[in-house]
Amino acid sequence: MLNRPIRRVLAAPFHRSNKTIMDRQAKDAPLDIAIVGCGIIGTVLALGLLKRDINVRIYDQAQSLREIGAGIAFTANARKCMSMIDHRIVDCVTAVATANGDPENPNNNMQFIDGFTHDPDDPTADDMTGKTLYKLCAGPRGFEGCHRAQFLDAVTELIPEGVNHLSKRVEEVVDDPNGGPVTLTFGDGTTATADAVIGCDGIKSRIRQLILGPDNPASYPHYTHKIAFRGLVPMAQATAQLGDYRARNQHMYGGPSAHVLHFPVAKQALMNVVAFVTDPADWPLDLAMSQPATKGEVAAAFASWGPTVRSIIDLLPPELDKWGVFDAWDHPAPTYARGRVCVAGDAAHAAAPHHGAGAGIGVEDALALCALLEGVQRSVRGQGARKETVLKVAFLAYTAVRRERSQWLVRSSREAGEIYEWNDPVCGADMAKGHEEIKRRSHKIWYFDIEGMLDELKMEYSRRLVPEL
Ligand SMILES: Cc1cc2nc3c(=O)[nH]c(=O)nc-3n(C[C@H](O)[C@H](O)[C@H](O)COP(=O)(O)OP(=O)(O)OC[C@H]3O[C@@H](n4cnc5c(N)ncnc54)[C@H](O)[C@@H]3O)c2cc1C
Structure with missing residues (x-):
């Protein structure tokens, strides 16, 4: 009897101090972030978060890590963002990027020319002499192709x-309304928890569907009615057919309702070719976005074009892949986040590839999320803010700052495709006008005020944070 109250008195302070220690430990523990998808954006984001002392796990449905054997070019703004995320990422680009083949003009990264007009009575004549080659300088190492x-x-x-x-295919994500962790459920029936979930799960993002709802058309990508035939050509073959300058430097050939692009990759060992063709037919969403194709299909689409373009098509292997080009243009996502779940990269704003900037803009998202989550960790550790509250605030700030620019890219990429294909109501077949228009739009992508974005994020985060604290 006598012992009981004493034990209670002794127990109370012990319990309180224990709780205080546990609270402090929880407050000081690093944030724990689950990333869905280990494509370019998920991987780059993970590196940035790890560098900022944030715990990360990446879940991907794939059985092994792989990317397709095609080319991708990074713009100068993407490279700068990479260096701010983790400078080792830029080293990776530099290690695999391929400089232009023209030592006199190393920065003429984009060149446009009419690939269609030629003398039909002499279909083998040189159809390039006398045409203007429109050049767009993207700055030093501004747009180099990588494998x-x-x-x-x-x-x-x-x-x-x-x-x-x-x-680990993510099927469900539940954000506990009572502040408990966010739970991910996988296709194999297992689960995992995290403080927050970032979907970098690409154009058919499951996380976007979970944020926006299954009945929202913005949850799904839509067909742009363009097919991209993609192939890699050994450079020796390309130079033999096209000559050194043409094969070793980026060129884009415009013409009616189609266009062809090539640039060197793999340190000039390969020429990456992408031939875009307008397709009036449908491409159902449940059909894989890449399908086997033959060179004959591409050749038929370009049969009435000039001999230079036809000879480029002729370089393609007899069997190649064709990709249905999908994007988010018809139904843009109204938000990139709900609670402690958000999306980045193609999962948020899949764009047609006509600016070659989809991944670059995704890298900007990754930098924005790194900066915000570093701020969240600081708020939790330094000001004792509630983790779940500040995470929600950070994701709201992320949507507020990133949505406009990335959705502009979706729109402008579609429009750029129409400019290349002479379908733009203002530019039509006037390549000079088209060049000016592409330049204006490209400069908006390349000369992006990254520090301005970071300031804006800080402002949006702090503005929302004050009433929450
Ligand atoms: C023809 C073409 C050319 C392009 N050229 C360029 C270019 O030159 N420059 C440029 O910047 N951009 C370019 N792009 C765009 C660029 O390819 C994309 O923006 C970029 O690859 C998107 O990366 P991501 O990491 O967001 O998505 P993805 O690369 O699609 O990765 C998504 C990952 O999520 C995984 N995943 C999906 N669903 C689930 C799930 N439910 N659970 C778990 N894992 C899941 C997938 O397995 C995959 O690994 C081009 C695109 C095309 C089609």
Whole structure:
């Protein structure tokens, strides 16, 4: 009897101090973020968060890590963002990027020319002499091609062991309204928890569907009615057919309702070719976005074009892949976040590839999220803010700052495709006008005020945070 109250008195302070220690430990513990998808954006984001002392796990449905063997070019703003995320990422680009083949003009990264007009009575005559080659300078190392698989291999090497979890298809995400952790459920029936979830799960994002709802058309990508035929050509073959300058430097050939692009990759060992063709037919969403194709299909689409373009098509292997080009233009996502779940990269704003900037803008998202989550961690540790509250605030600030620019890219990419294909109501077949228009739009992408974005994020975050604290 006598012991009982004494024990209670002794127990109370012990319990309180224990709780205080546990609270402090919880407050000081690093944030724990689940990233869905280990494509370019998920991997780059993970590296940035790890560098900022934030715990990360990446879940991907794939059984093994792989990228397709095609080219990708990064703009100067994307490279700058990479260096701010983790400078080792830029080293990976530099290691695998291919400089232009013209030592006199290393920065003429984009060149446009009419690929259609030629003398039909002499279909083999040189159809390029006398035409203007419109050049767009993207600055030093402004737009260099990389082999996708080589780049992803290089950045994945930097991910510490135990971060990537493969064969984990995310099906459901539940954000506990009572402040408990966010729970992810996988296709194999297992679950995992995290403080927040970032969907970098690409154009058919499950996380976007969960944020916007299954009945919202913005939850799904839509067909742009363009097919991209993609192939890699050994450079020796390309130079033999096209000559050194043409094969080793980026060129885009415009013409009616189609266009062809090529640029060197793999340190000039390969020429990456993408031929875009307008397709009036449908491409159902449940059909895989890449399908086998033959060179005959591409050749038929360009049969009435000039001999230079036809000879480029002739370089393609007899069997190649064709990609249905989908994007988010018809139904833009009204938000990129709900509660402690958000989306980045193609999952948020899949764009047609006509500016070659989809991944670059996704890298900007990754930098924005790194900066915000670093701020969240500081708010929790330094000001004792509630983790779940500040995470929600950070994701609201992210949508507020990133949505306008990334959705502009979606729109402008569609419009750029129409300019290249002489369908733009103002430019028509006037390549000079088209060039000016593409220049204006490209400059908006390349000369982006990254520091301005970071200031804006800070402002949006603090503005929302004050009433929450
Ligand atoms: C022809 C073409 C050319 C292009 N050229 C350029 C260019 O030159 N420059 C440029 O900047 N951009 C370019 N782009 C755009 C660029 O390819 C994309 O923006 C970029 O690859 C998107 O990366 P991501 O990481 O967001 O998505 P993804 O690369 O699609 O990665 C998504 C990942 O999520 C995983 N995943 C999906 N669903 C789930 C799930 N439910 N659970 C778990 N994992 C899941 C997938 O397995 C995948 O690994 C081009 C696009 C095309 C089509």
